[in-house]
Amino acid sequence: QKEVEQDPGPLSVPEGAIVSLNCTYSNSAFQYFMWYRQYSRKGPELLMYTYSSGNKEDGRFTAQVDKSSKYISLFIRDSQPSDSATYLCAMSDGGNTPLVFGKGTRLSVIA
Amino acid sequence: GAGVSQTPSNKVTEKGKYVELRCDPISGHTALYWYRQSLGQGPEFLIYFQGTGAADDSGLPNDRFFAVRPEGSVSTLKIQRTERGDSAVYLCASSSGPGETQYFGPGTRLLVL
Numbered sequence: 001q002k003e004v005e006q007d008p009g010p011l012s013v014p015e016g017a018i019v020s021l022n023c024t025y026s027n028s029a030f031q032y033f034m035w036y037r038q039y040s041r042k043g044p045e046l047l048m049y050t051y052s053s054g055n056k057e058d059g060r061f062t063a064q065v066d067k068s069s070k071y072i073s074l075f076i077r078d079s080q081p082s083d084s085a086t087y088l089c090a091m092s093d094g095g096n097t098p099l100v101f102g103k104g105t106r107l108s109v110i111a
Numbered sequence: 112g113a114g115v116s117q118t119p120s121n122k123v124t125e126k127g128k129y130v131e132l133r134c135d136p137i138s139g140h141t142a143l144y145w146y147r148q149s150l151g152q153g154p155e156f157l158i159y160f161q162g163t164g165a166a167d168d169s170g171l172p173n174d175r176f177f178a179v180r181p182e183g184s185v186s187t188l189k190i191q192r193t194e195r196g197d198s199a200v201y202l203c204a205s206s207s208g209p210g211e212t213q214y215f216g217p218g219t220r221l222l223v224l
Contacts, residue, residue, distance in 0.1 A: 008151065032210070043115070043202055043215035044154065088153050095210050098144060098167065101153030 003027050006089055006102025015111050019076040023089035023102045026070065030091040030100075033065050035074045038086045038104065047087075048074065079109045113137070115216035117203050123222045124193055132188040132219045136205030143186050144213060145178055146202040154202050160186060161209060193223045 006023045013019055021035075031052055036044035048063040050056045050072075056063045062075040072091075076083055086104040116135040124130050136143050142161055146154035156170040160180045168178075175193075180186040190197055200220050204213040 004153075006153070036215075041217075041220075043204075043217045045215065046212055049212060090153075092210075098146075098156035098159055098170065099154075099213060101146075101155070103151065103153050 003100050004089060004091060004102045007105055008103045010106040010108060012108045012110060013079055015079060015081060015109055017079050017109070019074075019079050019083070019107060019109075021074040021076075021087050021089075021105050021107070023072050023091075024070055025072075025091060025100075027091075027093070027100075028067075028070065029093040031094050032092045033063070033072050034090040034099070035061075035063055036088040036090060036101075038088060040085075044088055081109045081111045084108045115203055115205050115214055117201075117216040117219050119219060120217065121220045121222075123224065125224050126193060126195060128193050128223075130190050130193055130221065132190075132201050132221070134186045134188070134203030134205075134216060136184065136186070136203070137214055140205035140207055140214075141183070142206040142208055142211070142213075143180060144204040144206075145186070145188050146204065148200040148202055148218070150199075157188070157201075190221075193221075195223050197221060198223045 033050045035048040038044045053067045060077045064073045088104040089102040090099040118133045145157040148154045159167040163183045175191045178188045200218040202218045204215045206213045
């Protein structure tokens, strides 16, 4: 079992839909949780950063962390074609430890 | 300001050759990370520098891989005797310190024929 599991999709939704992306993990030491967006042939760019459990909202994006279930989610409201990309979850236990990434979920938002 | 830059953007080489991949981090960032991303996978950690020294090289797959950061800024990832399995996107990221947000470059796409 990999440390971080993420369904690779692909996921296709109509414009305006609410998108739910998820990751599960096995390492209970993880405390920092991130979502990166990666467009084709580009590097990952940070979307959301959350410490420990709870919710964080930024515009159309909401990140949720449930440490008791070892489960994190990213919700995208009013999805747009420009949201079409691969979404990578990443996590670490802090300090100078490297990020551990999921496989990424490929999302297509159809106009 | 300028983000993380990586050169070359694409590199095609033959099996057995030596390659060097360069990363220019964001100015002032002391931490620098190398990751490798294979097709359909998330980035996998290779090595982390804090300043000039390699603080964690536990992700390097074998002794054909080596990285340096002699002046604490630019870093070079070196791969000797390349193999077809080394084909991947090599990503560099930098941050202002340990545990801070990592900003990624566009990657170098390496193809070993």
